[in-house]
Amino acid sequence: MAEAGGVDRPASRSLKPLAALWPFIRPYRRTLVAAMAALLIAGAAMLTMPVALRYLIDNGFIAQDVTTVNRYFGWFLLAALVFSVFAALRYYLVTWLGERVVADIRDAVYRKVVRMDPAFFEVTRTGEVLSRLTTDTTLVQTISGVGLSMALRHSLSLVGGLALLVLTSPKLAGYTLIGIPLVVLPVITVGRRIRKLSRQSQDRVADTSALADETLNAMQTVQAFTLEELQSRRYREAVTSSFRTAVRRLRMNAFLTGMSVALVFSAITLILWAGSRAVLAGAMTGGQLAQFLMYALVVGGSSAALSGLWGEIQRAAGAMERLAELLRAKPEIVVPAEPTPMPARVQGRIAFEGVGFHYPSRPDTPALEDFSLQVASGETVALVGPSGAGKSTVFQLLLRFYDVQSGSIRIDGIDISQTDPRALRSQIGLVPQETVLFGTTALENIRYGRPEATDAEVRRAAEMAAADEFIEALPEGYDTYLGERGTRLSGGQRQRIAIARAILKDPPILLLDEATSSLDATSEQLVQQALEGLMHDRTTLVIAHRLATIQKVSRILVMQHGRVQASGNHHELIASNPLYAQLAALQFDLDQPGQQTESA
Incomplete structure (x- = not known):
């Protein structure tokens, strides 16, 4: 996955990433078969038209037989009508398939992402994920819908046209077959360069999405610090970088298209020159030359179209490669092969036993170190301490957003690393500080x-x-x-x-991250009463920033540097623990013992 820096990934030199589309196409293989059948009928109808033209010239125009002319014009018109009907059917079926497949890919990617753990989002930008869900799936949609339809049609026309060229004039067809590698090899070489530029272009688009997402989600902060011009300049630079990368890709695409068309039609011109000499020498009829000309145009047009599509196929392969990365991503928090079942409603006994933990993004700094805590069923315990002491980490680990690196966490004696995370989290209610x-x-x-x-x-x-x-x-x-x-x-x-959410959930374990910090005095009193009722007969852990809210709590843990420094009630800790006394002094007027009044 991309990290914050948006480092470019090496581009694959093959179309193997497109194989990841097959699991999404497989459920609709009947539609694919129907589309292929329509393709074959449409292709056969198109390839019969040059034959009708040959006999029209040789048996109608040269013999000046009106009846023969009318008959072959009728066959020509019938073939055109069959081609148009089945070409339209093929286009509808393949386009429907493309829309359906991309919808399923978006759904699969989203379902995968929302099940990833917080460690994934420590190194993955939200804007990057959004870019893959939108821009990349749109590229895949292009190739799996209209692009696939065109590629199949032109591939069939190329193969069928070549076969009929051989039947019409083996000698001229041999010249054509010699010319094909001269067209294909440069196309493949340039196409690899387009693939690399496509990946870079998609990464630059992801950068702009990430920057816009970051800014829009912090709009009040941006405006409060008058950062509008700074953020606009950063976004303009990101957009300009994206544009320049896209221009390099478009320039290469234009070069590829022009080169392929020039090569194809140069070859056709030379071959037709040879054919005209054969007609003059009596080695072939005018009708045969016209038939060969039409098949040569079909082959040339199909080759040119496939050359143009090659760049789009390369882009789609790059996009599918990025999507496949998401689909292959594995969360670090997984359900054990045989998870330990949890009761429908746990009693709520919590035990942290010698827990050690480092965040993946800060491997050298311990968030918790030899942390132990026993909480009885129905007990309320408050966690206090300076910022970075490890209070929030206790909540993160109890919810099993991360797994501990040493020690264990148990609920009712069950090691939570051996349980299904969803079953565990269903037992816990969380009221975060930032709602x-x-x-x-x-x-x-x-x-x-x-x-x-x-x-x-x-x-x-x-x-x-x-x-x-x-x-x-x-x-x-x-x-x-x-x-x-x-x-x-x-x-x-x-x-x-x-x-209200936590009250509605009615969990046996409650986690409160200073749940009343944003309330006015009147609302705080009302909510505090509601919380006291909710906390009754319920195991509760409280992260407290305002000590006034936990003076009645029977046990307070003072944390610092990921360890428990002291434990006791409010009065005991003021008397015995310097850190807690310091925190209290910052919030209370302690000049008169026994009278703690919250300072303004």
């Missing part, structure tokens, strides 16, 4: 907590999260579209939607 909302209604955003929930259950969860009042005040209530990433809501409102 992610989807571009749908308020009702559906909450329903993500439990997709099968009824409307009444969704509304009840919203009421418990103190979200019902502001949702009802929206223009269409629960059916209001919230905008991409929930842009129509305030930060506190988005947070309450996230809390």
Whole structure:
């Protein structure tokens, strides 16, 4: 996969990547067979027209027989009608097949990507993935639809035309066969260069997509720091780089097309010159020369068309190679061959036993080191510490977004590395600090907590999260579209939607990443009450940035450098742990012992 730098990949020198299309074509092989049958009939009809022309000239025009002329014109017209009907049918079937195959490829790539673990996205840009889903699949669609239709038609015309050239005049056909390698070899050589330029062009398009995605998702930050001109300049430079690479590819494509056409028709001219001398010498009739001329035009036109298509086929092969990379990607978090089953609802006992972990992007810096933690069923434990202490990593590992490198994590005594990740995550509810909302209604955003929930259950969860009042005040209530990433809501409102999701899911284990950090005082009190009810008889881990929210928690873990530095309640830690006392001093007025008032 491409990393942030967008490094160019070496271009393959073969069309083997196109073989990856076959698994997507196989389910529709009946359509392919029907298209091939229509192709054969259309091709046969087209190849009979020169024969009709030969006899029209030799038996009609030369003999001046009107009846014969009419008969062969009738055969010529019939062949043209058969060709047009079956050519249209072939075009429809092959184009339908191309559209269907590309739709299936997009679906397969998307299904693969959404199942990749966070380690994959540490080294893969979102814009790169989007480029492959759009630009690359469009290139594949071109060759698997119209391009495939044209390639099949011209290939059949080339082969059939060559065979009939031999039957018409073996000597002239021999000259033609000698000329074909003179056309094909330069085309293949230039086509390899086009393939490399195509890969580079697609990578540059991916760069522009990644930059646009990054900017558009941070538009308020861009405008707040008046970075519009800087980002516009960066995007213009990326677009210019993409354009220059595309121009180099187009220049090479134009050279390939011009060269192939010049070579083909130069060869035809020489061959026809030889044929005209044969007619003058009486070695062949005028009708035979006309027939040979038509077949030569068919062969020449098909050769030129295939030469032009070769560049597009090379581009499609490059695009399919990039898509195949995604389809071959394997998540590091996999379901074991025989996963340990989890009960329908776990009791919620959590055990971290000597856990060590490094993020793939930071292999030299331990995120957790010899980390151990025992949480009883129904217990609430808070994690505090400076930024980078490893608090969020505890959540990431418990959700099995990553596997530990040493030690183990158990839930109810079951090693989570031996379970199905989906079964594990179904037992855990998460309220993140940065709420992610989807571009749908308020009702559906909450329903993500439990997709099968009824409307009444969704509304009840919203009421418990103190979200019902502001949702009802929206223009269409629960059916209001919230905008991409929930842009129509305030930060506190988005947070309450996230809390409602967790309430609706009703999990035995709850992870709260400072779930009330974006709320005003009134909403915080309401939500805190809802959370206290939700946390009852439920194992809860809380990442706390504001110590005021965890003063009632029975056990607080102070973390630093990926280790547990101290454990106790709020008052014990203030008295015994300097780091916790320092954190508390930054948030509370401790001049008067026993009176902690949150500072402004």
